[in-house]
Amino acid sequence: xxxxxxxxxxxxxxxxxxxxxxxxASAQYFGLAAGAVAQTQAVDMVLQRTxxxxxxxxxxxxxxxxxxxxxxEVAQSLQDATAHGDAGRFQDAQQLLAAQAAKMKGSKxxxxxxxxxxxxxxxxxxxxxx
Numbered sequence: 774x775x776x777x778x779x780x781x782x783x784x785x786x787x788x789x790x791x792x793x794x795x796x797x798a799s800a801q802y803f804g805l806a807a808g809a810v811a812q813t814q815a816v817d818m819v820l821q822r823t824x825x826x827x828x829x830x831x832x833x834x835x836x837x838x839x840x841x842x843x844x845x846e847v848a849q850s851l852q853d854a855t856a857h858g859d860a861g862r863f864q865d866a867q868q869l870l871a872a873q874a875a876k877m878k879g880s881k882x883x884x885x886x887x888x889x890x891x892x893x894x895x896x897x898x899x900x901x902x903x
Contacts, residue, residue, distance in 0.1 A: 840886045870898040
């Protein structure tokens with residue numbers, strides 16, 4: 774088996790063309806068992822464009838990706854809030870933590886992980902008050 778990577782530049786949609794053939798591929802090889810050259814049937818790679826108002830699955834990452842992104846954002850917020858606190862800017866730290874918690878609460882995809890992260894942000898915010 775051999776994998777081949779192909780990169781295509783696809784032009785923007787022009788007019789009413791909603792389907793375009795991007796590539797026609799076939800393979801020609803020498804079959805050792807048969808001792809002869811063989812060729813596969815050609816297969817078309819067709820692009821089917823959707824209307825821009827249709828939701829796209831790649832625009833909605835899966836839950837694991839969202840959870841990981843939330844972890845990174847919360848870690849960065851906690852780090853930034855700590856820097857504000859070390860500099861004596863406790864109000865800035867609290868605002869940063871509150872903004873991140875509000876962002877997490879407003880997220881469309883909420884999970885047990887994101888709930889735990891919100892609690893962690895709120896706990897850090899409470900520590901900044903004391």
